[in-house]
Amino acid sequence: GAGVSQSPSNKVTEKGKDVELRCDPISGHTALYWYRQSLGQGLEFLIYFQGNSAPDKSGLPSDRFSAERTGGSVSTLTIQRTQQEDSAVYLCASSLAVAGSGNTIYFGEGSWLTVV
């Protein structure tokens, strides 16, 4: 597609339920990122995928959070047993990943998650 596509755009879920958020990166982009943005805050890094390399999971806040990327393209972020503090916008981004180059990272519009 022309840009990074995320779904759902909005999700309201009950505390304790699991949610899955989907990201479809820009075609040809080998790097994919997930960030979280709480209301009025900056972007918090969650996880980074680069090609076939092991993902950088250093930003995942707890073991309730996981992500996978199948076939080097689409990614799913899963939050298990959601808590109210998980309420945030979850932003996906992608970029070309060429070593030594400052490839632009493009963001999607985000998935707004509200845990009630």
Add this chain to the structure above:
Amino acid sequence: GESVGLHLPTLSVQEGDNSIINCAYSNSASDYFIWYKQESGKGPQFIIDIRSNMDKRQGQRVTVLLNKTVKHLSLQIAATQPGDSAVYFCAEKRLTGGGNKLTFGTGTQLKVEL
């Protein structure tokens, strides 16, 4: 610790005036600095970036200045327009040891007054 931070949370300017948004950083190993614009309800939009071996870069109506001596970054917007109203984030990226990921500051809200 490593961080990228902003001096002011809110900046109000008159339409037509120039805007200057500032950012301080602490990581000397950053390779790139990037400015993003985020409008309400939307994802961040890339504006301009600058490599760490440069001190100035110009785009369309925007200029980014980098002062490595005092670890300071600024975004200048010429002839600010109502459509420039948004939150502006600075971010830094390291190509080695940083995983190509961005570290963001907390953002500055730019309000353009008519």
